[in-house]
Amino acid sequence: MNTAAMVGKFPPVVNVASVPQRSPFRYPGGKTWLVPYVRRWLSSLDPRPVELIEPFAGGGIVGLTAVFEDLVERVVLVEKDEDVAAVWMTILDSEGAEWLALRILAFEPTPDNVRAVLAETGELPLWERAFRTLLRNRVQRGGILAPGAGLLRKGENGRGVASRWYPQTLARRILDIAARRSRIGFVAGDGIAEIRARRGRPDLAFYLDPPYLAAGRRLYRYSEVDHPGLFALACELTGPFLMSYDDAAEIRALAADHGLEARRVPMMNTHHARKFELLIGRNLDWLD
Numbered sequence: 001m002n003t004a005a006m007v008g009k010f011p012p013v014v015n016v017a018s019v020p021q022r023s024p025f026r027y028p029g030g031k032t033w034l035v036p037y038v039r040r041w042l043s044s045l046d047p048r049p050v051e052l053i054e055p056f057a058g059g060g061i062v063g064l065t066a067v068f069e070d071l072v073e074r075v076v077l078v079e080k081d082e083d084v085a086a087v088w089m090t091i092l093d094s095e096g097a098e099w100l101a102l103r104i105l106a107f108e109p110t111p112d113n114v115r116a117v118l119a120e121t122g123e124l125p126l127w128e129r130a131f132r133t134l135l136r137n138r139v140q141r142g143g144i145l146a147p148g149a150g151l152l153r154k155g156e157n158g159r160g161v162a163s164r165w166y167p168q169t170l171a172r173r174i175l176d177i178a179a180r181r182s183r184i185g186f187v188a189g190d191g192i193a194e195i196r197a198r199r200g201r202p203d204l205a206f207y208l209d210p211p212y213l214a215a216g217r218r219l220y221r222y223s224e225v226d227h228p229g230l231f232a233l234a235c236e237l238t239g240p241f242l243m244s245y246d247d248a249a250e251i252r253a254l255a256a257d258h259g260l261e262a263r264r265v266p267m268m269n270t271h272h273a274r275k276f277e278l279l280i281g282r283n284l285d286w287l288d
């Protein structure tokens with residue numbers, strides 16, 4: 001089949017500019033493009049789940065959207081990366097969010113100031129660690145937080161690191177999330193253990209977005225996931241689940257081995273090139 005005919009079989013590429021950005025992160029492997037699909041998936045669930053669990057939360061766009069748009073009553077985000085976790089814990093702390101918003105608004109993003117914050121090592125207090133993480137996420141190439149990621153050089157219009165620093169937007173997103181604090185739970189730890197602990201709960205829905213099979217090591221501090229084990233665990237869940245993965249032959253084979261449906265959906269990557277990702281579940285009829 002030629003490419004044009006193949007593309008015709010797929011839903012149109014989601015225009016991410018039409019999706020409200022609610023996360024304080026620009027996250028590598030972020031799922032803004034998936035939001036319209038998640039709306040359809042969650043709305044199709046009957047009965048409505050009491051909670052959505054997002055065990056590989058990263059920037060948490062799916063969980064945030066679910067709460068902001070009342071698709072579920074509560075979400076639980078889980079993240080293992082201690083820096084990313086520091087951001088979520090600070091935002092969900094009754095005084096941390098305001099502190100963080102003010103710290104962001106007061107920060108002057110000169111190259112020297114940026115370098116000074118990024119050079120801070122050792123044990124930082126939690127809130128300051130959250131600030132450093134958000135700054136790194138803005139000024140490192142591709143938002144990559146894994147050790148060794150390079151600094152953005154030219155930035156937008158040659159304005160360097162400051163070009164990616166949108167203090168008002170960031171502060172507003174943080175306060176908007178904090179305003180929904182009672183509906184957002186966060187666990188700093190292992191998403192797989194959190195899934196396992198809830199596997200017998202039919203009233204919970206799970207959105208699983210583990211690190212990419214191929215690029216995970218470059219993108220995340222924690223990229224090692226036992227993918228066959230995760231598939232086996234997903235099959236043990238009593239509640240509904242949706243997984244997203246990079247479109248790799250190994251992953252399609254794992255889905256088939258576990259009797260799961262896998263469909264390719266188109267998205268635009270950060271280089272504005274069309275690529276495909278896989279959505280995997282017991283039944284993806286809601287996609288039609």
Ligand SMILES: C[S@@+](CC[C@H](N)C(=O)[O-])C[C@H]1O[C@@H](n2cnc3c(N)ncnc32)[C@H](O)[C@@H]1O
Nearest residue numbers: 027029030031056058059060080190191209211
């Ligand atoms: C593909 S990213 C998730 C992106 C997210 N869906 C978004 O839109 O921002 C995978 C995330 O899983 C995290 N991670 C890796 N292993 C983990 C584990 N065992 N438990 C919890 N989080 C883990 C990584 O640090 C990374 O943030």
